[in-house]
Amino acid sequence: MEQNVVNILLLMTVAVLAVWSFRRVQLPPILAYLVTGIIAGPEVLSLFEDVERIHLIAELGIVFLLFTLGLEFSLPKMLAMRNLVFGVGAGQMLLTTAFFTGIALLFGLPLTQSILVGSVVALSSTAIVIKQLSEGGDLNTHRAQMSVSVLLFQDLAVVPLLIVIPLLAGSGGDSLTIAISMAVVKGILVIAILFAVGKWLLPRVFSEVARTRTDELFVLTAILVTLLAAGMTYSFGLSMALGAFLAGMMLSESQYRYQLEADIRPFRDILMGLFFITIGMALPLAPLADNGHWVLLTVAGVMVAKVVLIRIAAWIFKAPKADAWAAGIKLCQLGEFSFVLSSLATTQGLFSQELNAFIVSVGVISMLMTPYLIKNSRRFALNLTQSGPVDDDLLPDAEGKYQDHVLILGFGRVGQSVSRMLSVEEVPYVVIDVDPMRVQESRNAGEPVYYGDCCSKDVLAAVGFDKAKMAIVTFDEHARALRVLNTFQQLNPQLPVVVRTRKDYRMEELYQAGASQVVPEILEGSLMLVSQVLHLSGIPMRRILKRVREERKGRYNHLHGFYPGETTEVNYESQSKLEFLHAVILSADAWAVGKTLGEVNLPGLRVKLKGLRRDNQTLPEPGPDTRLLANDVLVISGKPRRVERAERHMLEGH
Known part of the structure; x- marks a missing residue:
């Protein structure tokens, strides 16, 4: 037990250091998690013996990810995308499976194994692509719809594959046909149930929960609904992620959509990080060292072929060229379900341990390259769709x-x-x-x-x-x-x-x-709002225009700084640039009591004095000779760390 605690702490330490290091050099956290998994894996530190158990918990990250994805796609939007999902998505799956089945046959694999290899390679990483698109703010753009549509069809295609693999290892024949037919019937039934529950029951449930005005209850209900939907589809032999996606889609048009997304996000991000760590743990380093050149050659071949095949599928269904190339570049890696299917095929005796290790090596390396490709997919697509820079x-x-x-x-x-x-x-x-x-x-x-x-x-x-x-x-x-x-x-x-x-x-x-002039949208919008308020309050327009000109000339001096709250987001990039307002209350034992503002020297601490309150009254224009008394309140502004240092200086003298 103590060793497990130590291993968990060590894993968290490695993850924190990796994410910090990668963000310092402007690399996405996904890569940091994958590298953390490689370090913590069985061939380096070997922190955990039962990686599968951790992986099962980490898969909840995909469940929450698909739930939030469902919140972005209403039923009318999904119906409008049906040509992309069942056109380009189905075309990509069939073409890619057929192509790589042929390649596997050329290398001497039996037909059954070749079809499975083709199916495994045809899948892409829903987790990485959706997370990167979401972080880049591109998830709702038109150019991302094709990528999302293909991923949705791939997730649907995983269901029959999970059913077929055990049957292929057995007798097959009539039982295979019956099993697939039953899977279709189960799929229709569970989707109908989820649609009915999502349309009629869930809005009433969240309405009742919202009336309690208890944040914890709302968060717990959101998590419970996500897990129940995932568990329901899982009990029917379908993908947990599919159930979570359908539940999210049913709630996408409710008034609780944005609150649900905000509540789920922390759990989703933590579990997604754990999921990518388990993917890194799965990378077998020994085969990679022995056959590294073949692995890298296969990675390059697979990624180029998938880009071209997605472009062909899009051409068949007359999709835009630039979107098709961009989608191909985004989706050219192997997916997390590729590992699931490959592991299942190995367990059933359809894949050898060596083939499974080779597929996992190719998959992880292709995933490592994906964030860069997604970030630059639009630029690459434009270069591919034009003979020169442009016409x-x-x-x-x-x-x-x-x-x-x-x-x-x-x-x-x-x-x-x-x-x-x-x-x-x-x-x-x-x-x-x-x-x-x-x-x-x-x-x-x-x-x-x-x-x-x-x-x-x-x-x-x-x-x-x-x-x-x-x-x-x-x-x-x-x-x-x-x-x-x-x-x-x-x-x-x-x-x-x-x-x-x-x-x-x-x-x-x-x-x-x-x-020469910088126009900050937030401050300029605030300035326009204040102008309207002053005008409606009876202030003469000449004075309002003068005030607006003074603010712009003074670089919005009076509008800088704000009081932070629980929802204020402070990240690595902004923490040294934001300007906070903070009220410092001088207790009787504070160092600054009895001293003048000049002696306190706030400018030397690189903060500004915005106001001084005494006995619930604001003192007009306090100067350097103003002596501070117990219970005075100084309102200061500055960057977060400087504000903290200034407060400590006034209270403790250092």
């Missing part, structure tokens, strides 16, 4: 055409809104964008939009960069905006550049990079 008529040909114009970088909703206002005022402008479809649509409508990288000096020269009167960065990509500003500083540091950003804590970095 010649989309490239900048505006040299000498524009003068004293506004250069708009990015033509999303913000860029288009800016262009419309400039058109109303008859201000000339020219746009650079990297989305070829958007560029083509805009040019067909007569907009001066050109395809190109806004960091390219040649592209900037072609659109009259040296003759522009100002530039506007409208896309919300911080790293790319910094590259643009760096390019502008090299070419023309005098050009005024306005930059849009969502995060106010990134303002200073953008100003230091050369931005």
Whole structure:
């Protein structure tokens, strides 16, 4: 027992250090979990003897993941995607299975084993792909629908495969037909039950739970519903993940959707991390060392072949080329169910231990490469769908055409809104964008939009960069905006550049990079809201406009800082840039009592004094000579760690 506790603590330590290290170099946590599993696995530290038991618990991560995925897809949306699910999804499964069955036959495997190998290789990783799409904010985009549709069909296809493998190891024949028929009947029955319960019972249950206003009860009910749905499909011989997905889909149109997703997320993320650790534990290092070149060659062959086969399936069903290539790049790895099927086939005597180890090695290595491929899938897809960078008529040909114009970088909703206002005022402008479809649509409508990288000096020269009167960065990509500003500083540091950003804590970095004006959406939205409130409160418009101008000129000084709460998200990237407000109450024994503000030296602690309250009254303009008394409340603002240090200094003197 004590050894198990030590092993668990050691596993958590390795996981924490791995995730921290990987995030420091901008790599996704999934890779850290896989590496943690390899380190903790039987061939390195060997922390756990019964990996299968841990894997069973970790599979609940997939259950919760599919539940949250179901919350994103309502029944009407699923019906609208049926052509993708049962068209491209079925086509991909059949083509990939047939192709790799043929390859296995060429290597001398029997027909039964070859079909199983083809089926195992045809599957992709629902867990990795959905998690990466969700973290990247692409899950609800049109280009991600094809990937999700193919994954959904693959999850459906796992069910008959799990039934068929034990039967293939036995007699087969009539029993195989009967078993598949029974599986279909069970599937229809359980889906009908879940649909009925989800539509009529679950909304009433959550309505009653919500009335209790008990957060713990709501969380427990959400977990219970997810596990009951998964357990029901499992008891019918179907996938647990399928039941969780259907339950989520039934609740997707309820008013509790977002609260359910928020409650499930912590459990999902922890268990998903454990799941990927168990996948890493499954990697056999000995076969990899002995046949490493064959494993790597197989990984490359499998991934390239799956990309091409998904593209062919999409072509058969007339799906968009760019989406098809992107889906193929996202789904070219093996999936978690590949390991399940391969392990089952090995247990039933259909696969040898060596073949199973080889498949697991190929699968884990392909998974290690997946986050990078998903992140860059759109760029790779655009390169594959175009003979050159883009069509010649989309490239900048505006040299000498524009003068004293506004250069708009990015033509999303913000860029288009800016262009419309400039058109109303008859201000000339020219746009650079990297989305070829958007560029083509805009040019067909007569907009001066050109395809190109806004960091390219040649592209900037072609659109009259040296003759522009100002530039506007409208896309919300911080790293790319910094590259643009760096390019502008090299070419023309005098050009005024306005930059849009969502995060106010990134303002200073953008100003230091050369931005003339940074417009933070959250603060600017707050400023507009305050303007409306002041106007409706009877404040003269002249005074409101003056106040707005002063705030913008002072870089929104009065709007910086906020009081954090339980829901405030502070991550590694933002913790050193956010500005918190904090009220420090000086007890009678506090070090600062009896000292002046000048002696406390808040500016030296790199925090600002926002206010001083005494006897429930705010003191007007406290100065350096203001002496602090017991029970005074100082409202300070600054970065989180500086606020903590300042409070400790005022209370303890160090």
